[in-house]
Amino acid sequence: MAAIDFFYEFASTYSYITAMRIAPLAHAAGVTVRWRPFLLGPIFKAQGWDTSPFNLYPAKGRYMVRDCERQCAALGIAFHIPEPFPQHTLLAARVATIAMTEGWGEDFSRAVYRAQFAEHRNIGEPPVIDAIVRKLGRDSSAALARAQADDIKQSLRTTTEEAQRVGIFGAPSFVARGELFWGNDRLEQALAFAST
């Protein structure tokens, strides 16, 4: 079956938009999606950035907010820019790494995005992640403890290194049949490419 890798960073506004719309589109295209939570921080750091380019370049940041407002309004989903921006996503990404192996990774990821961009919650705070996991009916104490285990830390690190190796420099990014596609705007093209 046709497949794509969907690389996403929890702090990324455009990754939020993709996460909210990828499942039905992929289903309609007959494409399986491998959800790949990773961290943009180390990739930004490697090119000399210590925060989001939307903070480093204010004109681009202001435009991004307006653009996301328009894109989300057209899709009928909520959007506000979180405070602080970007949020700390290490814990969310580690829990997502666990959840992906246990079958609740997609639901968890969407819930984290909703909490951040629709419900004004700070996903950098462990109680917020704890509440999300509980609401999904999962053992949150176990998940939050396991998030500190070496193999989980290493697994997330490996995904981030793979992202860097295939040339990823932003999120969301898609890999379909060895080709890289960057940005929520390229989702349809990546799905079409995967299924040909």
Add this chain to the structure above:
Amino acid sequence: MAAIDFFYEFASTYSYITAMRIAPLAHAAGVTVRWRPFLLGPIFKAQGWDTSPFNLYPAKGRYMVRDCERQCAALGIAFHIPEPFPQHTLLAARVATIAMTEGWGEDFSRAVYRAQFAEHRNIGEPPVIDAIVRKLGRDSSAALARAQADDIKQSLRTTTEEAQRVGIFGAPSFVARGELFWGNDRLEQALAFAST
């Protein structure tokens, strides 16, 4: 009649793609396009860049080339990355500024883009611009002389300042009913917004 401003920089790969497809799309949407050649150099310089971000961030640069190849293949237009990249565009932008007031600005702009991205010519060289103007049946000596006149230099500077004032940080950009849209990917949305 509905209208949009199309801000473009001659060195910009995605501006090339827009320039090649905007006319029929705008016509179909019933939208008038004001072609606004400007310079990205001063805007990049103001945010600390001395060359294209595609050179400063090589992973992004490599991706851009592949993405433009795919987008252009889908549109049936040629694409190669020019050497050097980015090219010097001051003369082309000044001649375009003149040409816009004389009714041959669109044809000149498309010819400059074709020369650079389809015909392997260096648009930073005055003889290349001279040949383009001649081929359009215009008085090239007059145009190249006038390109050094103070009012033309100032007119281009004014457009670039306007671009910066409305929040433009890259090209192509569109302004429709006071709203900014960035990137070739937003052309359809800008046209739809202009005509509602």
